[in-house]
Amino acid sequence: MELKLVRMEIPEGTNIILGQTHFIKTAEDLYEAVVCTVPQAKFGVAFTEASGPCLIRTEGNDQSLIDTCVKNLQALGAGHVFCILIKDAYPINILNAVKNCPEVCRIFCATANPLKVIVASTEEGRGVVGVIDGSPPKGVETAEDKAQRKEFLRKIGYKL
Numbered sequence: 001m002e003l004k005l006v007r008m009e010i011p012e013g014t015n016i017i018l019g020q021t022h023f024i025k026t027a028e029d030l031y032e033a034v035v036c037t038v039p040q041a042k043f044g045v046a047f048t049e050a051s052g053p054c055l056i057r058t059e060g061n062d063q064s065l066i067d068t069c070v071k072n073l074q075a076l077g078a079g080h081v082f083c084i085l086i087k088d089a090y091p092i093n094i095l096n097a098v099k100n101c102p103e104v105c106r107i108f109c110a111t112a113n114p115l116k117v118i119v120a121s122t123e124e125g126r127g128v129v130g131v132i133d134g135s136p137p138k139g140v141e142t143a144e145d146k147a148q149r150k151e152f153l154r155k156i157g158y159k160l
Contacts, residue, residue, distance in 0.1 A: 001122050003129065008072050008083075008115040014065065015091050015112045016072075017084040020128065021047060023103040024057065026082055030104075031059035033097035034086065041089035044069040050079025050125070062087065076119055078126040080105075092158075109133045 010016050026047040034043050044065030047057045056073050060066040069083040082104075086094065091110030098104060109115065113134030120129050141149065153159040 001120050004119045004121060005116045005132070006075050006119055008075075008117060009068050010112060010115060011065070011068060011085065011087075014085050014087045015110065016115060017082075017086070017091055017095070017098060017107065017110045018072075018115070018117065018128075018131065019082050019098070019107040020080055020105040021082050021101070021103045022050075022080050022105060024049065024052075026101070026103050027057040027059040029101045030082060030084060030098060033101055034084065034089075034094050035061070037094045037097045038086075038089040041094075042087040043089075044085045045082065046070050046073050047082040048073050048076075048079050054079065076117060076126070076128065077121075078119055078128050081128055 008016060008018070027045055030045045034041055042062040042065060044060035044062055045058060046066065046069035049055050049057065056070055058066050058070060065085040065087065069085050072083045073081060084098070095107070095110055099107065108128060109131045111133050116132040118129040118131065119126050
């Protein structure tokens with residue numbers, strides 16, 4: 001077995017959701033999950049089949065985001081993986097809808113941070129082992145940091 005790190009491309013102003021899934025209707029179901037939850041979002045979806053024709057299936061309403069999802073999945077080279085790139089919305093807005101898709105097995109991450117994926121390769125194929133999402137902790141929040149966090153969440157409308 002060989003381990004490899006693969007950097008995901010995340011265009012400025014977008015977030016990525018990377019996960020594992022298992023069925024050909026994934027691309028359409030994830031499209032519906034996004035558009036029915038945040039209709040104004042710009043997004044791309046791509047999904048890698050792991051049997052049959054082993055194609056990368058795509059959907060979305062922003063061709064550049066679809067194309068970047070495809071590039072990310074080509075770089076991973078693993079089957080049964082999906083990539084969603086979303087703009088004008090946040091993962092928190094659509095994550096539950098994505099998790100509720102019957103064919104979604106797991107979510108590896110939902111982030112706008114720099115992202116590397118750990119991929120294992122064998123003679124049978126490749127699979128995602130895990131992700132490295134962003135930077136390590138630099139400390140513990142102070143009372144001032146906590147006040148700033150609470151103020152920020154209210155400013156952006158996530159808390160009263």
